[in-house]
Amino acid sequence: MIVIDRLEDAVPLARALVAGGLNVLEVTLRTPVAVEAIAAMVEALPEAIIGSGTVCDAAQIEQSVAAGCQFMVSPGATDRLLEAAASAPIKLLPGIASAAELMRCREYGYTEMKLFPAETSGGAAAIKALGGPFGDVRFCPTGGIGPHNVMDYLALPNVLCVGGSWICPSELVKAGRWDEITELASNAAALRG
Ligand code: 3PG
Numbered sequence: 001m002i003v004i005d006r007l008e009d010a011v012p013l014a015r016a017l018v019a020g021g022l023n024v025l026e027v028t029l030r031t032p033v034a035v036e037a038i039a040a041m042v043e044a045l046p047e048a049i050i051g052s053g054t055v056c057d058a059a060q061i062e063q064s065v066a067a068g069c070q071f072m073v074s075p076g077a078t079d080r081l082l083e084a085a086a087s088a089p090i091k092l093l094p095g096i097a098s099a100a101e102l103m104r105c106r107e108y109g110y111t112e113m114k115l116f117p118a119e120t121s122g123g124a125a126a127i128k129a130l131g132g133p134f135g136d137v138r139f140c141p142t143g144g145i146g147p148h149n150v151m152d153y154l155a156l157p158n159v160l161c162v163g164g165s166w167i168c169p170s171e172l173v174k175a176g177r178w179d180e181i182t183e184l185a186s187n188a189a190a191l192r193g
Helices: 007-019 034-044 058-067 079-086 099-107 123-130 150-154 170-174 178-190
Strands: 024-028 049-053 071-073 091-093 112-115 138-141
Touching (some): 024 034, 034 049, 058 079, 079 091, 091 112
């Protein structure tokens, strides 16, 4: 889960993460340079799977496709967003934080969703509980996850993967401390077991 403030950080950061063994990179559309950053990463690292995050509307879906994203992630899921995503050539991982939101996404055919914000929406216990009535749904939790609690999530059978910003802290990015980011990525990649 990446926030790019300076365009020049995009490619070295992506290289640092891929070097550490993480090749699925979500770049949030939260900053003015995000779309350009994604396009630069896609061009420089064809081996990476690069997607957009914080996708909230149809225009951002179009921007994601144009930038070369292979997937999109949204913090929540409105009917307008889900309708726009239905005709997009790349997949959306929609965000949910409750059973009702999960059911809306299922009505659109989704069985893979992001729980966001994971820690404040009940954390691993919520995902375990949602697995009762919704045994067909798999989750990618994000929000408040770090080394201290990541295994609580990855231990659950209905968790496919997790996302988080702990792997690229802004102070390391700002200082261009790419080797340290590679080490954090490598530690995270090792969690797959
Ligand atoms: C977000 O959209 O902010 C992500 O879910 C990341 O959350 P984190 O910074 O708590 O890892």
